[in-house]
Amino acid sequence: MTAVRVLLADDEHLIRGALAALLALEDDLVVVAEAASGAEALAMARAHRPDVAVLDLQMPGGPDGVKVATSLRDELPSCRTMIVTSHGRPGHLKRALSAGVRGFVPKTVSAQRLAEIIRAVHAGNRYVDPELAADAISAGDSPLTAREAEVLEFAADGAPIAEIAERASLSQGTVRNYLSAAAAKLGAENRHTAVRLARERGWV
Amino acid sequence: MTAVRVLLADDEHLIRGALAALLALEDDLVVVAEAASGAEALAMARAHRPDVAVLDLQMPGGPDGVKVATSLRDELPSCRTMIVTSHGRPGHLKRALSAGVRGFVPKTVSAQRLAEIIRAVHAGNRYVDPELAADAISAGDSPLTAREAEVLEFAADGAPIAEIAERASLSQGTVRNYLSAAAAKLGAENRHTAVRLARERGWV
């Protein structure tokens, strides 16, 4: 049996290197490429055609782990993808699964566990951390309509209504209506807490 | 020469374990204890009396890396402390330095580099990542008064003025005045962006 070829993508050199070292201890796994960004991960994947891509969810600058997974599904269907993340937001899990990701684990797992999961994913199985799965289920589906979510995103940095309206190419009144509706659905008393709640639930 | 005894504290098992494995490769370093939380780190430090404590800045629940460093300075003056962090906010660096931390590095450094820095810190030197240092200098000192910063923290989750006033035991008018002053100093157009800016600069 030939070893599983793994691509590692994580912006934190410390973690990436350490991870590579630990996975190297497993003699049925071989890290064939490392990347420090989403863009780099894509390039590496094209060049090395790994069996499994282990992607950090949040990477600076370009595409995040889920975006990379989406691209990989199209470009390299033979490559299974999995996401590793520090903060497990429920919505991220959903996004990831619909991007064809087959493994989703928090960084709190041990290296042994990760190695097992890589093998499972490579074998075609799926693995989702039970706790994250429970969170995602309890968080449920987003009650927000497309525009509500969109406007909420524009509101994310605390911008005033006028600016949101401009960026969304909408009337200020319309923006206020959407924000009001979104806040009501989320049980928030103003748009700022609404943004926070939506972020926590992974709905933006 | 006897090996440097290191305490590792990081909530992410994956990183902690991997780090321990990498540092173990350096034959003048020995990881004598690992901790997954601030509280645990303190307990471990008391029990094992390490030469150097490598602390993650953000840990869930209890005390963060800086708080641990503060406690360690009092309880275990012989133990040098250093902070490792993912997101390098300028203010954190300042807080850390005034807590007696002697090393401050982002997780983007390599393990070799980290090992060198641990040795430097153990030898009594200080090390601060140049990029983070530059950010901290350019961010400058907080222009906020104590109460302004305090009120801004209460405003951090988007709560309405009434709630902030209650939590801060202040009049609503006073709260509005402080928030207005803080927003003006930060160049923000409302308290929510003020909160965001203050966070970015590490002033809250």
Place this chain on the structure above:
DNA sequence: CGCCCCCGATGACAAATGTCATCGGCCCCC
């Protein structure tokens, strides 16, 4: 001591925001 700054508060006013009702257009689906 006088000066300055911070604290905490009040009042008044303007501006931004939240809330609600209502409209027309569109699309999907029964």
Place this chain on the structure above:
DNA sequence: GGGGGCCGATGACATTTGTCATCGGGGGCG
């Protein structure tokens, strides 16, 4: 064809928030 939902907008209104002037008290400092 007729709901029903989402989209986008408007108007009116109440509430919240931001802004400013002002006051009194207290502590530090030349």
